[in-house]
Amino acid sequence: MNERKPGQSWHDMGGSSFGEVPKEDHDFAIWEKRVDALLVLSSAKGHFTVDGLRRALEDMGESAFENMTYYERWISAINQNLIEAGVYTIQELGDKMVEVKQRGQTYGSAQGSEV
Amino acid sequence: MTIAAGTSIKIKKTSQPGHIRTPYYIRGKTGVIERSLGEFKNPEQLAYSLPSSLYELYRVRFKMSELWDRDIENPNDTVEAEVFAHWIEEYNNAT
Numbered sequence: 001m002n003e004r005k006p007g008q009s010w011h012d013m014g015g016s017s018f019g020e021v022p023k024e025d026h027d028f029a030i031w032e033k034r035v036d037a038l039l040v041l042s043s044a045k046g047h048f049t050v051d052g053l054r055r056a057l058e059d060m061g062e063s064a065f066e067n068m069t070y071y072e073r074w075i076s077a078i079n080q081n082l083i084e085a086g087v088y089t090i091q092e093l094g095d096k097m098v099e100v101k102q103r104g105q106t107y108g109s110a111q112g113s114e115v
Numbered sequence: 116m117t118i119a120a121g122t123s124i125k126i127k128k129t130s131q132p133g134h135i136r137t138p139y140y141i142r143g144k145t146g147v148i149e150r151s152l153g154e155f156k157n158p159e160q161l162a163y164s165l166p167s168s169l170y171e172l173y174r175v176r177f178k179m180s181e182l183w184d185r186d187i188e189n190p191n192d193t194v195e196a197e198v199f200a201h202w203i204e205e206y207n208n209a210t
Contacts, residue, residue, distance in 0.1 A: 007129075008139045054158075
């Protein structure tokens, strides 16, 4: 990767060298598709726009870009924006996460769709 | 006032923090207005859920040789970027 110039944000990578573009296709997991849908839904309901998503992604910093997957970063940024928009409180989020975790270890059981 | 297609312009060279849609590699560079794309709300406001008035958005064409200080394969190739009016300094009218 090229050296960043003074005042150049970490995410503003245009012109940096990253080698070959990977051309292989890949499937998305169901949770990743749901994260994508959540952005569409949040925008449609007027909670925030894709600009807010990008702002939160940029503010996560370069380590998030290296340590989290694409949709892990997205759900983190969506959560940030939904809290800022007052859709739910941090307390409500915490309570919900405990509730969902109690449903079971697999994705299916967390969905309530597994017997 | 809409800047006419064909006008040579320069992109402002500032690097303030915050959500900015103008890529770093075109800041301070000279290009030509390819066309106006109409008016849009400003992502610099929208990113923080703030209200925004409408700003004119332009497609601006840059020569590769203007953008990069390293060797480039085809210096006459062009890159087009969409840039809001408040990032454009009018430079000289070529039309």
